[in-house]
Amino acid sequence: MADSESRKVIELGYGGNERLVMNMGPQHPSAHGVFRAILTLEGETVVAVDAVIGYLHRCHEKLGEMLTYVQYPTIASKTDYVAAMTAELAYVTAVEKVASFEVPKRAQYLRVIVAELQRIASHCLWLGTWCLDMGGALGGGATVFLYCIRERELILDLFESLTGARLLYGFHQVGGTRYDIPPGWAQTCRETIALIEQRLDEYEAMLEDNAFFLVRTQGVGVISATLAQEVGVSGPLARGSGIDFDLRRAEPYSSYQDFDFKVPVETAGDCYARYRVRMVEFRESIKIVRQALDGLPEGPISSRPGVKSVGQVRVPKGEGYARVEGARGEIGFYIVADGGPKPYRMKVRGASFSNLAILPHIIPGCKVADVVAIMGSVDPVFGEVDR
Amino acid sequence: MPEAARNGAGFWSDFGRLVRAVGRAMGVTLKNLGRKPVTVHYPDVKRLYPDRFRGILALTYDKETGEENCIGCRLCEYICPPQVIKVEMLKAEKRNFAKVFQLELYACEFCELCVQVCPTDAIIMMKSFDLATADRRELLLDKDRLHAIGLDFEPSWATGNRLRDMQAPPKPAKAPAAKGEAKESTE
Amino acid sequence: MEHLALDALAAFILLNAVIGMVTYVTLLERKFAARMQSRIGPYRVGPHGLLQPIADALKLMMKEDIVPRAADRWVYNLAPIVFLIPCVLIFATIPFAPRLGLADLNIGVLFFLAVSSLEIVGLFMGGWGSNNKYALLSAMRAVNQIISYDLPFVFAALIPVVLAGSLQMSAIVAAQQGLWFVAYPVIGQLGFVAFLVATLAAENRVPFDILEAESELVAGFRVEYSGMKFAIIQLGEYAHMIASSFLGALLFLGGWLGPGSDIPAIGVLWFLLKAMLVFLVVTWVRWSFVRIRVDQILAVSWKLLLPATLGLLLVTAFWVALRGGAGA
Numbered sequence: 054m055a056d057s058e059s060r061k062v063i064e065l066g067y068g069g070n071e072r073l074v075m076n077m078g079p080q081h082p083s084a085h086g087v088f089r090a091i092l093t094l095e096g097e098t099v100v101a102v103d104a105v106i107g108y109l110h111r112c113h114e115k116l117g118e119m120l121t122y123v124q125y126p127t128i129a130s131k132t133d134y135v136a137a138m139t140a141e142l143a144y145v146t147a148v149e150k151v152a153s154f155e156v157p158k159r160a161q162y163l164r165v166i167v168a169e170l171q172r173i174a175s176h177c178l179w180l181g182t183w184c185l186d187m188g189g190a191l192g193g194g195a196t197v198f199l200y201c202i203r204e205r206e207l208i209l210d211l212f213e214s215l216t217g218a219r220l221l222y223g224f225h226q227v228g229g230t231r232y233d234i235p236p237g238w239a240q241t242c243r244e245t246i247a248l249i250e251q252r253l254d255e256y257e258a259m260l261e262d263n264a265f266f267l268v269r270t271q272g273v274g275v276i277s278a279t280l281a282q283e284v285g286v287s288g289p290l291a292r293g294s295g296i297d298f299d300l301r302r303a304e305p306y307s308s309y310q311d312f313d314f315k316v317p318v319e320t321a322g323d324c325y326a327r328y329r330v331r332m333v334e335f336r337e338s339i340k341i342v343r344q345a346l347d348g349l350p351e352g353p354i355s356s357r358p359g360v361k362s363v364g365q366v367r368v369p370k371g372e373g374y375a376r377v378e379g380a381r382g383e384i385g386f387y388i389v390a391d392g393g394p395k396p397y398r399m400k401v402r403g404a405s406f407s408n409l410a411i412l413p414h415i416i417p418g419c420k421v422a423d424v425v426a427i428m429g430s431v432d433p434v435f436g437e438v439d440r
Numbered sequence: 441m442p443e444a445a446r447n448g449a450g451f452w453s454d455f456g457r458l459v460r461a462v463g464r465a466m467g468v469t470l471k472n473l474g475r476k477p478v479t480v481h482y483p484d485v486k487r488l489y490p491d492r493f494r495g496i497l498a499l500t501y502d503k504e505t506g507e508e509n510c511i512g513c514r515l516c517e518y519i520c521p522p523q524v525i526k527v528e529m530l531k532a533e534k535r536n537f538a539k540v541f542q543l544e545l546y547a548c549e550f551c552e553l554c555v556q557v558c559p560t561d562a563i564i565m566m567k568s569f570d571l572a573t574a575d576r577r578e579l580l581l582d583k584d585r586l587h588a589i590g591l592d593f594e595p596s597w598a599t600g601n602r603l604r605d606m607q608a609p610p611k612p613a614k615a616p617a618a619k620g621e622a623k624e625s626t627e
Numbered sequence: 628m629e630h631l632a633l634d635a636l637a638a639f640i641l642l643n644a645v646i647g648m649v650t651y652v653t654l655l656e657r658k659f660a661a662r663m664q665s666r667i668g669p670y671r672v673g674p675h676g677l678l679q680p681i682a683d684a685l686k687l688m689m690k691e692d693i694v695p696r697a698a699d700r701w702v703y704n705l706a707p708i709v710f711l712i713p714c715v716l717i718f719a720t721i722p723f724a725p726r727l728g729l730a731d732l733n734i735g736v737l738f739f740l741a742v743s744s745l746e747i748v749g750l751f752m753g754g755w756g757s758n759n760k761y762a763l764l765s766a767m768r769a770v771n772q773i774i775s776y777d778l779p780f781v782f783a784a785l786i787p788v789v790l791a792g793s794l795q796m797s798a799i800v801a802a803q804q805g806l807w808f809v810a811y812p813v814i815g816q817l818g819f820v821a822f823l824v825a826t827l828a829a830e831n832r833v834p835f836d837i838l839e840a841e842s843e844l845v846a847g848f849r850v851e852y853s854g855m856k857f858a859i860i861q862l863g864e865y866a867h868m869i870a871s872s873f874l875g876a877l878l879f880l881g882g883w884l885g886p887g888s889d890i891p892a893i894g895v896l897w898f899l900l901k902a903m904l905v906f907l908v909v910t911w912v913r914w915s916f917v918r919i920r921v922d923q924i925l926a927v928s929w930k931l932l933l934p935a936t937l938g939l940l941l942v943t944a945f946w947v948a949l950r951g952g953a954g955a
Contacts, residue, residue: 075760097768097921124521127551188917193833196469196914199664203478210490217494217565217596223551226607231556233606235491259468263461264454265834265916268923359604360556363519421764422920462916469663469915479667 229355288382710749
């Protein structure tokens with residue numbers, strides 16, 4: 054439809070009728086990763102977009118068949134590399150669901166703490182890069198970017214003292230977690246999130262009610278609720294369009310039912326609505342972390358002995374799908390197990406893959422400058438898109 | 441942007457909002473002007489490594505006897521996801537050794553799984569990340585290099601036994617301690 | 628004859644001073660911006676980064692000069708020069724002290740405004756000659772924007788002219804002996820703010836830098852330039868920025884007036900300080916806001932800034948007429 058039209062235009066070159074075919078290629082300062090969008094412009098207005106993905110395909114699903122259940126969690130973090138904890142959580146939850154393994158309470162609370170901290174860190178990166186795209190590498194956008202990264206570094210320091218790694222952790226294992234919190238970590242964590250809560254007020258002061266920011270985001274990239282449901286977007290994209298659905302509340306996993314948090318929903322469906330949803334999610338995640346730290350029970354961190362050999366975990370025959378609420382939406386893993394140490398088939402449902410499908414519906418009709426604002430508010434991570 | 445609205449009241453209130461928003465944003469940047477920069481002056485000043493930092497890999501010697509810890513069991517080789525470790529066992533009378541131990545550091549993903557499975561705490565990670573070289577061959581670590589690294593830098597906290605103990609605390613002897621027990625499942 | 632030689636020498640000295648000042652102003656901007664972002668800025672090249680501009684200049688001089696094969700050679704190669712000349716020429720009309728100026732024309736402000744808007748020619752030549760869609764898009768946006776903002780710029784600059792009753796820059800400063808123009812109730816402050824906004828837009832500074840939006844158009848019309856040509860374009864941009872800061876300091880902040888300004892040296896110092904203040908305010912704005920779209924930029928200009936500056940100018944003229952003529 055829109056795809057075939059723009060493909061014809063590409064073959065003709067300057068598609069006649071004053072149309073310009075411009076390539077926002079895989080190497081682009083605001084492509085959020087390797088993403089190619091072939092835009093057809095009439096003046097400043099985008100008439101058609103042809104999205105090309107696949108530049109980051111690294112055969113995760115094949116790796117899932119070749120690596121065992123104890124090896125794969127370290128690789129699962131590489132799908133959504135910006136929010137690695139939730140990606141690993143999705144995989145181990147799926148395996149535990151298929152095998153009916155139990156996870157001790159302390160491990161569940163640790164997983165919640167870590168997932169919510171990761172959500173805060175991921176949203177920090179989202180806000181920074183989005184403002185960077187809209188404000189320029191030499192300008193106000195860079196300022197907000199550096200503030201957000203400064204805060205994200207604090208959370209990464211927390212993760213570093215917990216696991217030893219800053220970006221790709223390997224924190225989860227089938228049956229629980231690999232690491233327990235070191236002494237003093239809970240106190241540092243509390244201080245860090247208190248600091249971030251204050252700094253959030255600063256970001257909002259810079260952006261909220263700011264006419265420059267509002268004209269760039271209000272009314273831009275409107276996704277209606279019906280369109281969101283048809284295309285299958287999830288996460289803050291869906292909640293910004295009025296669909297009140299959050300997996301942490303609808304299908305609680307890993308003890309989320311013990312915690313009290315609000316799920317923000319906005320009805321406008323534009324970039325500003327998605328921005329507001331994520332800003333509220335910041336504060337709600339901080340609340341959840343505090344509740345989890347307060348209620349952290351004693352006990353083992355894994356229901357299975359520590360990994361001693363590569364084929365240690367065997368899952369009896371069966372199949373199942375588990376999904377978690379990642380920072381970008383619903384991350385799901387579908388596992389078909391055949392009784393051995395490796396899955397027979399593993400499918401990854403990446404949140405950004407479905408979210409990115411919204412682009413051909415909302416980009417035609419907007420200006421070139423809006424394309425970057427929309428891409429930023431969709432917040433794709435191409436590890437999830439291309440797997 | 442408050443375009444000159446037909447109704448004057450709307451225009452002035454919009455304008456007032458804009459002025460206040462501009463003032464707030466510039467106030468935040470001014471406040472940060474007064475804050476101390478968060479830059480760490482690397483390489484003059486090095487950041488404090490946390491205890492569990494996953495840095496370069498190394499092989500260790502036994503503290504008391506001075507012998508190599510590695511028994512060439514190849515568990516690390518089997519578990520490594522990108523398969524960067526190659527080990528050949530050397531059989532001896534009392535215990536085995538590793539004849540060849542090769543680690544391709546340029547492909548290592550620093551996941552610490554090899555440390556996790558090692559039964560003798562032979563392979564560990566050190567608190568160093570200064571791994572950049574101009575020659576890729578320097579990143580193909582052989583056994584001598586790995587032992588040398590083990591003596592050069594400070595080791596991280598994690599060793600195989602410590603990790604495994606943390607993940608499933610040792611069961612008390614015969615007491616029915618329900619909380620501390622690890623569930624043994626079919627292997 | 629020696630009059631000509633003396634003038635040529637003065638021009639040479641001024642040109643070098645301008646270029647030196649422009650390179651070090653980039654360092655000032657980088658360190659100021661860095662401090663606002665909780666970091667340090669250039670630090671290692673020379674003590675506290677003081678040799679960084681020299682390192683940058685050397686680097687740009689040593690880079691390979693790549694000319695795209697399909698580029699329009701004459702237009703492409705001439706564009707940086709056509710861009711630079713107006714930006715540097717306007718410095719000739721700025722007097723730095725009562726009789727310390729290269730050419731204190733009696734139509735100084737008019738000459739400044741007219742010549743400074745000639746940079747758009749060089750800009751468009753660069754965008755067109757590059758044979759690059761990004762550059763072309765950016766050049767088209769730039770022409771739109773700069774033409775739209777030249778009018779409010781002129782009107783805002785005319786407010787001090789009306790208040791002083793002369794286009795000659797030294798006369799405008801002399802008219803501020805009693806009270807700086809920025810201190811005049813309402814018209815002074817509003818005029819200064821309008822001047823700053825118009826300067827931001829005419830210089831393509833955030834929030835109006837849509838033409839070089841790095842995240843969309845990579846580098847705008849400069850994208851195909853490398854090496855020394857890129858350096859010349861940078862030089863021209865920053866020179867224009869500094870010249871506008873000097874103009875702002877001169878028109879609104881009293882130029883070289885200040886305690887002890889009878890001595891020309893101290894006057895020059897005050898002038899530099901005020902110009903740097905204007906520059907820092909513009910930088911502060913630059914690093915605090917996101918940019919707005921080109922159609923919104925044009926809306927601001929035609930629907931807001933132009934009527935506002937026109938209105939201010941009329942009010943000023945009315946007030947001056949009531950006062951009984953200019954130069955009070």
